[in-house]
Amino acid sequence: MTTPKPAFANTAFQPHLSRRQQKKALFEKAAREQAGYANDTAFRRVERQYRSRVPPPDLTDVLDFRPGAPNTPALAARIVPIALDTEDSNGYWAGLGASPPTQGYMVRNFPGLIVIPGCFAPDVQRRLIKDCLRRYAVPPAKSNLDALYLTPPEGLWNRYKREGAGEAKPEPVTRIVPTPATEKGKEDEPTAVTAGALIPRLRWVTLGYQYNWSAKEYFLDAPQPFPAPIGQLARAVVGSIHDVGYVAADGPDLISSPRHTWLSSSAEPADEPTGYVHRYDPAGYEPEAGVINFYQARDSLMAHVDRSEQNMEAPLVSVSLGNTAIFVIGDESRDTPPLSMYLRSGDIVCMCGPRRRALHGIPRVLEDTLPDYLTSTDDVLAEDFEWDSFAAYMTTTRININVRQVFNKDRQPPSGGIEP
Incomplete structure (x- = not known):
């Protein structure tokens, strides 16, 4: 049986750049160094x-x-x-x-x-x-997330694990600070995100x-x-x-x-x-x-x-x-x-x-x-x-x-x- 990947499993950094990306990075680096x-x-x-x-x-x-x-x-x-x-x-x-x-x-x-x-x-x-x-x-x-989100009393990891085990109903973590889109009236409510998706932001x-x-x-x-x-x-x-x-x-x-x-x-x-x-x-x-x-x-x-x-x-x-x-x-x-x-x-x-x-x-x-x-x-x-x-x-x-x-x-x- 294959274990499903957690929500944060796809956040791995990909260090390999294409040749074009490498040339662009080198050009930008040289420009910064020249400018001081x-x-x-x-x-x-x-x-x-x-x-x-x-x-x-x-x-x-x-x-x-x-x-x-x-x-x-x-x-x-x-x-x-x-x-x-x-x-x-x-x-x-x-x-x-x-x-x-x-x-x-x-x-x-x-x-x-x-x-x-x-x-x-x-x-x-x-x-x-x-x-x-x-x-x-x-x-x-x-934590650094407190300024933006209402962290569950049990903590993000424990919430994520209980939801994954079916012990708790999946429930998004409420964002307490509106997103820029919300402030401009493009959304009615602040966005919410799952505990698993928030863990990499800790x-x-x-x-x-x-x-x-x-x-x-x-x-x-x-x-x-x-x-x-x-x-x-x-x-x-x-x-x-x-x-x-x-x-x-x-x-x-x-x-x-x-x-x-x-x-x-x-x-x-x-x-x-x-x-x-x-x-x-x-x-x-x-x-x-x-x-x-x-x-x-x-x-x-x-x-x-x-x-x-x-x-x-x-x-x-x-x-x-x-x-x-x-x-x-x-x-x-x-x-x-x-x-x-x-x-x-x-x-x-x-x-x-x-x-x-x-x-x-x-x-x-x-x-x-x-x-x-x-x-x-x-x-x-x-x-x-x-x-x-x-x-x-x-x-x-x-x-x-x-x-x-x-x-x-x-x-x-x-x-x-x-x-x-």
Whole structure:
């Protein structure tokens, strides 16, 4: 029996252009470059490079943290392996049904960035993806669709699945903002759309303290409980990276832990004289707000700084799921060329110390990079019989879970707290 395709199965991006389309794209690109750009900073040039479709971008300078990855010698020399804390955080990882990671990476001349690649087993990744869609993308959590549509109380994914299973009568999601045609009197009522057709339009959902994107500040009068599983995940990560770092061979003796890595004496003179050790105490960490981003194939997130939190010392924890993305991160200036790296499904990035205030973004989601264990192969479906519809959605999707601490430890936030 053939499984019917979900409503969003035909939204896959087709990256192949005809020869005529390629010539047109190259002509338009040359015209833009000749005219110049109003925002021609070093950071913006890197973003434009990776967003280019024709010609395709050169990925030589994209850092790859996978063991044995084909990095250039210059890039490979910047990668610093670090041993993670597997003792104090072990209880949190066990509660997630995951094994604690033992190794992460930092980058020379780039203090504050910690990367833990391939942190989650395939079954844990699938569970996180399912939770993002059917557990967290549900009112009263706010989403980008709230300004246009009246989201069903059960959430779009749950409505779509119940209608598909015949458990609920198919019912369109009402558009609460008229279309331009409606405003001109060409239609009597605002248009409605099915839940399945709206799912690919979902771009973000906020967790915990809800965020006012227009005012760039948090709504503090009606905090939502922060999801316990995501809070536990963030605590596990913050515990794992405590007191990890690297020390330059000719720097002062900062070695007080087996989790401090010596740089070789052949380190270039440009390296930091002392290195970097992440010192934020996990006992003071409280996951209070977060954003789940849902990227489709042509989506991007331009350079920005997450600066609305009172506490800018706690690490920002980010988890990648689905298709691979190119992540760029610099410092506080747009005139500094950013570091570029791959973020694959199951990777974790922590922005700590000086990197917490750094410009960063996602200029590109790479098509057709979904791992086999997130597709609907027979082996995967044998382990997870309900994965088929999720696999169809993830074909063109990347999900990012981003967690922040909003308040300082001595600041008593409004009631709400962590979901039990």
